[in-house]
Amino acid sequence: MSVLQTLQERSNNTCELCASTNGLKQYTIPPSLNENVANDVLVCNTCLDQIESKTDMDPNHWRSLNDSMWSEHVAVQIMAWRMLQRLRNEGWPQDLLDMMYLDDDALALARATGEHEDEANKIIHRDANGVILESGDSVVLIKDLKVKGSSMVAKQGTAVRNIRLDHENAEYIEGKVDGQQIVIITQYVKKS
Numbered sequence: 001m002s003v004l005q006t007l008q009e010r011s012n013n014t015c016e017l018c019a020s021t022n023g024l025k026q027y028t029i030p031p032s033l034n035e036n037v038a039n040d041v042l043v044c045n046t047c048l049d050q051i052e053s054k055t056d057m058d059p060n061h062w063r064s065l066n067d068s069m070w071s072e073h074v075a076v077q078i079m080a081w082r083m084l085q086r087l088r089n090e091g092w093p094q095d096l097l098d099m100m101y102l103d104d105d106a107l108a109l110a111r112a113t114g115e116h117e118d119e120a121n122k123i124i125h126r127d128a129n130g131v132i133l134e135s136g137d138s139v140v141l142i143k144d145l146k147v148k149g150s151s152m153v154a155k156q157g158t159a160v161r162n163i164r165l166d167h168e169n170a171e172y173i174e175g176k177v178d179g180q181q182i183v184i185i186t187q188y189v190k191k192s
């Protein structure tokens with residue numbers, strides 16, 4: 001039986017987070033890359049869009065975590081924990097978190113994506129349009145940049161692949177232009 005079939009069977013073809021039956025998809029919880037029943041949950045498209053931040057969080061949609069957090073499946077518990085953390089300022093999610101129990105391994109995995117950290121303390125890199133940049137993304141320069149300490153000018157329109165984030169400073173990323181690793185200011189790039 002495939003992972004998807006196993007998920008469908010164990011959930012009786014419902015979203016494991018909100019019990020909807022619409023647009024169900026298999027979701028491998030990050031940071032894992034391997035499909036595996038232990039890492040996967042079956043989610044509906046409404047849940048998935050909010051998990052992946054394609055749409056804003058709708059706290060009322062997540063009231064059902066009140067039930068799904070008690071799932072016997074660890075991957076479901078981890079996703080419930082992460083979404084409750086994102087919503088904890090609403091009050092009721094914090095109450096549920098206080099009741100929730102994850103064992104040490106599950107908790108370590110649950111924390112891996114940083115949902116429990118305060119937004120204010122989290123360094124988030126954004127491009128000129130406010131789009132979040134992640135390590136490994138490609139960007140395009142939106143203006144000519146003089147490279148510090150050299151005569152080189154990185155031209156507007158230059159594509160920079162596989163960027164690295166400066167973990168101390170949200171204004172800076174690094175990337176290679178003409179074979180040279182340079183520091184680039186995030187407000188001068190656009191994610192491509």
Ligand SMILES: [Zn+2]
Pocket residue numbers: 015016017018019020043044045046047048
């Ligand atoms: Zn759902």
